[in-house]
Amino acid sequence: MRHFFTLLRAELWRLLINPSTYIAAFLFLLIMGFVFQWILLDYANNPKEESPSLTFFQIFVFPIFFMVPLLTMRSIAEERSSGTIETLMTVAVTATEVILSKFCASYVYYALLWAFTGSFHYLFFSFVQEDSIFDPYPIIGGYTFIAISGTLFLSLGIFSSAMTRSQLVAGIVSFTLVFGFIAIGSNLDELATLWISQPIWVEQLSEHTNVIQHMRDFSSGIIDTRAIVLYLSCSLAFLFLSILILEYREGGA
Amino acid sequence: MEKQVPAIEVEKLHKRFGKLDAVNGISFQVAKGQIVGFLGPNGAGKSTTMRILTGYTRATSGIVRICGIPVACNPHEIKRRIGYMPENNPLPNELRVREYLKLRARIKELPMRHRAKRIDEVMERCDLTRAQDRIIGKLSKGFRQRVGIADAILAHPEVIIMDEPTIGLDPHQVIMIRDLIARLRGKMSVIISSHILPEIEMTCDRVVIINGGKIVGQGTPQDLRETFIDSTIYEMEINGKIASLRESLAPIAKEFEINQFSEADNCGFSKATIRIPGVHDCGEDLFRCLANSTDLRVRSMRMRQAPLEDVFLAATRRSWETLDTDLANDDPKPDSDEPAETEISAAS
Numbered sequence: 292m293r294h295f296f297t298l299l300r301a302e303l304w305r306l307l308i309n310p311s312t313y314i315a316a317f318l319f320l321l322i323m324g325f326v327f328q329w330i331l332l333d334y335a336n337n338p339k340e341e342s343p344s345l346t347f348f349q350i351f352v353f354p355i356f357f358m359v360p361l362l363t364m365r366s367i368a369e370e371r372s373s374g375t376i377e378t379l380m381t382v383a384v385t386a387t388e389v390i391l392s393k394f395c396a397s398y399v400y401y402a403l404l405w406a407f408t409g410s411f412h413y414l415f416f417s418f419v420q421e422d423s424i425f426d427p428y429p430i431i432g433g434y435t436f437i438a439i440s441g442t443l444f445l446s447l448g449i450f451s452s453a454m455t456r457s458q459l460v461a462g463i464v465s466f467t468l469v470f471g472f473i474a475i476g477s478n479l480d481e482l483a484t485l486w487i488s489q490p491i492w493v494e495q496l497s498e499h500t501n502v503i504q505h506m507r508d509f510s511s512g513i514i515d516t517r518a519i520v521l522y523l524s525c526s527l528a529f530l531f532l533s534i535l536i537l538e539y540r541e542g543g544a
Numbered sequence: 545m546e547k548q549v550p551a552i553e554v555e556k557l558h559k560r561f562g563k564l565d566a567v568n569g570i571s572f573q574v575a576k577g578q579i580v581g582f583l584g585p586n587g588a589g590k591s592t593t594m595r596i597l598t599g600y601t602r603a604t605s606g607i608v609r610i611c612g613i614p615v616a617c618n619p620h621e622i623k624r625r626i627g628y629m630p631e632n633n634p635l636p637n638e639l640r641v642r643e644y645l646k647l648r649a650r651i652k653e654l655p656m657r658h659r660a661k662r663i664d665e666v667m668e669r670c671d672l673t674r675a676q677d678r679i680i681g682k683l684s685k686g687f688r689q690r691v692g693i694a695d696a697i698l699a700h701p702e703v704i705i706m707d708e709p710t711i712g713l714d715p716h717q718v719i720m721i722r723d724l725i726a727r728l729r730g731k732m733s734v735i736i737s738s739h740i741l742p743e744i745e746m747t748c749d750r751v752v753i754i755n756g757g758k759i760v761g762q763g764t765p766q767d768l769r770e771t772f773i774d775s776t777i778y779e780m781e782i783n784g785k786i787a788s789l790r791e792s793l794a795p796i797a798k799e800f801e802i803n804q805f806s807e808a809d810n811c812g813f814s815k816a817t818i819r820i821p822g823v824h825d826c827g828e829d830l831f832r833c834l835a836n837s838t839d840l841r842v843r844s845m846r847m848r849q850a851p852l853e854d855v856f857l858a859a860t861r862r863s864w865e866t867l868d869t870d871l872a873n874d875d876p877k878p879d880s881d882e883p884a885e886t887e888i889s890a891a892s
Contacts, residue, residue: 297650305638374634378695381598381630382651383623542600542619 294384295392302396312400315361319404323354327411342426344412348433348510352473352502355444360465362401363448364458366393367537371456376541386537390449390530397445405437429510436509439519440502442526444469446533453533476500549612551576551703551733552597557606559592559757566592568757569606574750576702577730581744582737583856584754590737591631593754594705597735598628611702624653627701629709633692637681641672641691644680645698652699662698669724670694671717685712693721697728704734710743722747745852753859761859765852772858773850776820777803778830781813784840789816792837796829797821813843 306312330343339346367390370376379389412430451464475482479497498504505518552574559567567589574580584590595601596608599619608615610622636644642663649659667673670690675683680691689712696704709725710718718740725747728734738744744751745765753761753768761768782789786805793800797820804817820826827847834842 293653294651297647301647304643305636308638373637374630374632375636377595377600377630378628378634381600381623381626381628382648383620383653384651385620542602 292385292388292391295388298384298388298392299395302392303399306396306400316404316407319354319358320407323408324411326350327408327415331415342429343415344430344433345510347411348429348436348506349503351433351437351506355473356466356470358401358404359444359448359469360451360462362397363393363445363452364462364465365452366397366449367452367533368455368458368461371541372458380537380541386534386541390453390533390537393452394445394449394530397448398441401441401445402438405434405441409434428512432512432514433506433510435514436506436518439522440505443472443522443529446526446529447472450529450533450536453536472500473502477503548576550574550609551578551611552580552735553607553609553612554593554597555607557593557596557608558604559589559596559601560604565757567596567603570754570757570759572752572759572762574703574733574735576733578750579725579729579734579736579748581748581751582735582754583741583744583751583852584737585860588754589757590754591707594628594707594735594737595630597703597705598626599623600628625702627696627699627704629692629696629704629706631707633689635680635688635691638679640677640679641667641683641687642676644691645694648695648698654699666694666698669697671720686714686717689713690717690721693724697724697732700732702732704728704732706734706736708738709736710738710740718743741852741856751852753856755860761855765855768852768855768859769850770823772855774821774823776823776826777848777850778818778820778827778845779848780816780818780830780834780845781843782816782834782840783808783812783814783843784837786816788837788839792833792840793818793830796826796833817848 327343327347330346334343334346367376370379380386409430447468448461448465451468452458452461454464455461476497477500479493479500499517499521505515508515508518550573552572554573555571556569557567557571558565558569570589570593572580582590582593592601596603597610597615599615599622603616611625613622613625615622639647645663645666646659649663654662664673667676670693672687672690672694675687678687680688683691689709693706693709696706696709710721713721722743725734725736729749736744736748748765750764751762751768752759761771763771786802789802789805799821801819802816803819804815806815808814825847827845830845831842834840834845
């Protein structure tokens with residue numbers, strides 16, 4: 292792992308000098324800002340008991356569907372299509388270092404984008420009436436979940452990118468995998484209703500893979516270690532598969 | 545006395561892509577400090593062989609050793625000993641030249657205290673100093689090629705592998721790269737593939753010609769000439785008629801060809817090219833015959849060495865003929881009751 296930090300630094304530098312990074316960040320924050328404003332307007336018309344921050348976190352999956360493929364589809368596929376993977380893999384770097392540096396660079400960007408949305412909550416609580424109770428725990432829980440689940444979603448994106456040389460194919464596969472994990476995982480019990488005698492394990496499995504429920508739990512202050520284990524272990528598994536693909540295709544050591 | 549380990553050692557190397565044998569049992573060696581040219585038509589297996597040498601592509605079978613280390617057993621170690629410039633020279637378009645070379649120096653584990661000095665040195669050698677702050681994506685092809693070459697020689701590798709390094713360069717840059725490669729002779733082993741045959745001839749100590757995944761010729765350019773060229777060519781400036789020339793040359797060789805006989809210039813001299821079968825120096829006999837001829841006057845005469853291009857064409861043509869014969873022999877024999885004409889057409 293002696294070249295990991297060199298590669299990570301290079302990846303971050305490339306992100307920093309690329310204008311599309313700033314355009315993507317601006318558009319993401321603009322859309323998320325509008326969504327937050329729309330939630331506040333809805334609350335103004337129909338007051339609810341739960342905090343607007345909670346509603347904001349519950350719709351976090353929608354930006355994820357687009358953000359993850361856009362962030363990760365370039366990583367390996369672009370190197371492969373431009374041929375730079377050949378110069379990279381013919382020096383003494385390992386496939387593990389390459390995959391982890393790509394993953395960490397995407398993760399840093401992903402985390403920064405979400406961190407900027409923290410300002411929405413700050414602005415909101417700065418302007419509400421003084422007698423309202425500021426509860427930071429749902430916000431901390433929500434962002435913790437975004438950080439943990441992000442490892443899995445980004446590893447799915449890196450895995451998709453490692454499989455192909457086409458960025459478009461990588462983006463489509465990544466979208467499908469992320470959408471599949473969230474949509475199928477969150478509705479597994481409903482999808483299994485056609486199964487006449489639904490086995491008990493389907494119900495148990497659906498509890499473990501329900502991303503929406505996990506977010507609800509985390510943003511309510513319930514830190515469920517089973518969810519943490521699920522996301523971290525799955526992300527490690529997909530990163531491992533990406534390393535194997537890169538080693539197989541590009542002969543990495 | 546201890547035997548010197550070759551810088552590159554390839555033994556019975558095979559690479560199969562599906563049903564296609566891209567590399568079919570090639571063996572060759574490159575001694576330390578030697579510059580070797582790798583020639584072959586498109587699709588001959590040059591780039592595949594080079595990728596196998598770098599450990600980027602795995603061979604189907606065979607042994608490749610770089611500085612005595614088997615590539616398949618220790619690809620990581622051999623990557624420290626090679627500098628590689630791939631075909632089409634892929635580079636990150638968003639980085640500046642100096643930034644890219646800095647990154648490569650770091651990845652190639654160049655000691656930090658030597659890094660800046662070495663980067664300046666390779667930029668100077670490759671005439672990149674004035675372009676060091678330019679974005680690679682905006683550079684001309686010639687500059688990009690030089691960035692690739694600078695990267696290949698950056699970490700003082702023992703073996704340099706360059707796939708078409710001079711493609712897209714103007715004549716000045718080609719001379720510069722030729723000098724640069726020539727200066728590496730004796731210090732580093734270099735293997736270059738190129739389609740620019742005069743370049744290879746001027747730069748390389750040895751040439752390996754590959755076609756259809758097989759080596760069809762290897763040795764010094766002179767060795768190859770002796771193997772593949774079976775005629776001697778003379779160029780002369782002569783005042784006289786072509787019929788007289790034919791008549792005077794008849795005692796020297798039974799079969800000879802006058803390949804070219806140009807229009808006479810203001811002084812009445814024409815340029816003639818004569819091909820005599822067999823490799824032997826008959827310059828003295830030629831002079832004597834032409835001097836004795838009353839109808840001919842000679843102003844100049846020289847033996848022309850067959851260019852590497854002719855060697856390359858002869859070697860690849862011969863290998864294609866062998867391949868065609870092999871394919872024809874592999875064809876199933878037609879049934880005995882088939883007419884004889886069919887057999888002839890199948891064999892042809």
